[in-house]
Amino acid sequence: MAGKFVSKRNCEFLLYEVFDIVSLTKHPYYRQHNKKMFDMILDAALKMGKDLLQPIFEEMDRKQPVLENGKVKVHPSVRTVMKKFGEGGWIAAKFAEEFDGEQLPYLIADCCHFIFSAANYSASVYPGLTSKAARLITSFGSQELIDTYVPRMLNGEWQGTMALTEPQAGSSLADITTTATPADGGYYLIQGQKIFISAGDHDGVDNVVQLMLAKIEGAPAGVRGISLFVVPNLRPEANGKLVSNDITISQIYHKMGYKGSPITELSIGEKNDCRGFLVGEPNKGLSYMFQMMNGSRLSVGAAAAAISTAAYYAALEYARQRPQGRNSKTKDPTTPQIPIIEHADVKRMLLFQRSFAEGAHSLLMQCCRYADLEIVSSGAEKEKAALLLDLLTPVAKSYPSEMSILSTSEAIQIFGGYGYCDDFPVEQHFRDTRIHTIHEGTTGIQGMDLLGRKVRMKEGKAFSLFVEEVRADIQAAAPFENLGPYVERLQQSMDELETVTAQLIRQGQEASSEVYLSDATLYLNYFSLVAVAWQWLLQATAASKALAGSPSKADGHFYQGKLFTARYFFHYELPKTRGLVTRLLDSDRTTLEMQPDYFYD
């Protein structure tokens, strides 16, 4: 399986033409970079994806991790992956130079990670998690913690994880019971159980560093009593030797997909000898962890879009080569069959996948742009970027995750029976991507985050800023005559989004929070469609600009493809808001009034 899994041209389009990454290099923090370097980095990432990750995509699925004698054994290539990601500076890509990082903009770093996830999602998780865990230590940890752990994480020798979930506390972190007891020597003794911990142990690295939530004895109940600890599987002694830190891997899970990465259950401190090292201040653990969670949420959204991208290219290639049926005008069975890409319904299925995958990727790049702007700007501009990133995070996590199920499913559909079999990669993409609506906060949680918190925070400031941003981009599109219909539609959609949001908030003030949030998932879905329509208007604007010049024939096709995909989105996807708005403005309370008893017979 060595087909195309991502489009370099599209990455360039988003980086240079839509989000103008080069403009970031005028800021001091990013001034050491230039377009030529970005080109080289993109090429290097594509090569890494193609030569290192894609070749083991299937094998990592077929030969799952196993737990043997208390140790998790993973595919032997994982060690190579971690080593090369460390050496190549990919784990440290977004870290500041003071940590030996590459200090790359989010835009390019995350675009590269998108490529890795498209090539082989499971493999991309090991370095991705490590990077985010290390970032948490550099952001909130002591210099000693930084010196002890970060260099070996960034060079790929040690794995980083996030250890939050417990059997009784999945979505509800308030209910974690893992305890931390202060001990002499500046550490805490940790005891408890964590489940569903990705890469919680494996033999592709020399150590695993868990970023773990626990409660210090006597801490307040609920989320205000959660602290963050660095808890290594092997703890480094003063002499540099690694000794067991009393973490036992009690099981690994057998999953439907995403099989190349082990998900573990940890028994911590069974001998009361598990040492944890406090990060930052006590009881502030959850607020620290949100840095990693938010980063992970964007990574999950990106991975979902990336997996769908890979499935889309597999389907596209098949559709181009597979002859079946004839044009409905000329049904003559003595004429040769035509490639299925010529059937309108197949084009519709391809445009659906493309409009989703490239629209979602664009939305994620938009988030990266805000992350970059937050870094390089100050004052109101910095706050604005931070608020917009905050507002869009649940959208950028959930829309791709939910739609990726449908999009990879449609890729299977294009293959027909072959798509259901493991001769082609699409069935694995379909299985792999199903995790994304679950981990790092379910879609339901994201909906409550968006409607319950984000659109109302700071008296609706983030939401207002979002409306301003979109309206400014509509203005910028207005001069392009061919975009007239989309300018008008998005304008209407934004008017409607403002009206619906205001009305929901008003209702929410009158009714209980339960009523207000009962259809939060649908609001998230609705908001997402409008946000992605915005991204398509942005892309269509860039394509129209380029077509007004004298693009090469290949570029001309690319830009026409962009315009058609935007057109598809506005004509086929955006209208789905109509049903959602009908529902959201409906005062019916079916789900609240339905009694659990009525489900049984």
Added chain:
Amino acid sequence: MAGKFVSKRNCEFLLYEVFDIVSLTKHPYYRQHNKKMFDMILDAALKMGKDLLQPIFEEMDRKQPVLENGKVKVHPSVRTVMKKFGEGGWIAAKFAEEFDGEQLPYLIADCCHFIFSAANYSASVYPGLTSKAARLITSFGSQELIDTYVPRMLNGEWQGTMALTEPQAGSSLADITTTATPADGGYYLIQGQKIFISAGDHDGVDNVVQLMLAKIEGAPAGVRGISLFVVPNLRPEANGKLVSNDITISQIYHKMGYKGSPITELSIGEKNDCRGFLVGEPNKGLSYMFQMMNGSRLSVGAAAAAISTAAYYAALEYARQRPQGRNSKTKDPTTPQIPIIEHADVKRMLLFQRSFAEGAHSLLMQCCRYADLEIVSSGAEKEKAALLLDLLTPVAKSYPSEMSILSTSEAIQIFGGYGYCDDFPVEQHFRDTRIHTIHEGTTGIQGMDLLGRKVRMKEGKAFSLFVEEVRADIQAAAPFENLGPYVERLQQSMDELETVTAQLIRQGQEASSEVYLSDATLYLNYFSLVAVAWQWLLQATAASKALAGSPSKADGHFYQGKLFTARYFFHYELPKTRGLVTRLLDSDRTTLEMQPDYFYD
């Protein structure tokens, strides 16, 4: 895994209260049956599902069929299943008494098969296919073919199949190239290759009887040159001995799900010694095969709804037992967590699954009712039943198949991370059900069948009859005050469906068939939502009728549940027609004008 996978109460509700199966027994053909017998049959089917099929649900997935020395080895229980289904009369359930059949109404026979599919889809396929293949022989085959093959198929000793697909001819049957050469002795020599043949060989039976499409030398090109043959893997000699019939199993496929049933590739007549026995007249094979295909389409839709039903009950059970989070009114972390079934968003996800699964099951029972009415009536009534069945078949095949992907996915979502792991059955349901939009005609094919053929056939007679049927049921619902809002909504939806359909047909007369059919899949989706809303009005009417009496407490809850689920469908699902109508009335031709070149870069 021994949880509830289907609701007996709901089967009874549909059989007795919605579709009044007992009324069929007044007709001579069904007069030997009565309610008591139906009750016993239902109990027997439930027992069979629970004791025989469900216990091997997982095992048949984990231990897939293998091809060893040219022979397909399946789970050892398959032999037991075929034997018990044969002995119990399940394979012969719908056959007339002249064939030693049970002569059961479609309503009860298919409801039982629904139960089997919910318990273990893969296992249910073996007898289901055999029954339909045997039916094809009794309908169109010679007495000799009937005598030779049918008894051993109906008693479960021999497997039946449908052998249509070839590597170059999947959706396009016009392109099959398997040949049939007349030979002395009243048979044909068959040569060719068939792929994706379910149960094309296995050691759970003593022989496999392929109902195979092939072209007799010199036949017209395309579908008008297709003939139907009985082609056994082992052919019975005059002395009763079975000898090889020159069919080689060249491979079995490795599928994402539905793993308990082998899908085979057949090489036929490599030694030019494969004998096929013509069924009916030459060149009429496809029209004969449509009997089996239509039956299979309904079975596929039913299986999709059945799998979703099983997944729904697993999710419901989990939602009732799993504590997580608190009511948003009382977030106090020192209070105990509540079962997730009390969260509005979880109730929404459960109602989504229930409204789909029970709505789709109801639609399939509606089709059964037409099949039964076609049998017992004559003249205009008979024609009406046949036309309605014909019209609804693509809907009853595709809507369940497409929605089952989402519904089983939502079942996984309720389990959170656990749902992605194989400790619970839902991930298997999600994998199993994905086949249904593909086999027996893809969703795209069904859309073209509905819009291109069915709504226009006999000058729109079937469509007009459908409108009449629904309007009559709306009338019947009108006296129930509580149903007022739904009566009104369905009325509006029917008005709109008529308008949209008429407008599309008008456009189709002006434009090319390619334009007319370009959004046929969306029309199918749209039509389906209205058709299922009709089924929910029917069910709500029956529930309201029952509630007006003095139901027991348990029955009261059941009927209230029905009313809430209907309410959910009208408030959450039916509004989805709004976006679809917007699109269907949009004269934009994105998918037709999109050029294949624009997909590449």
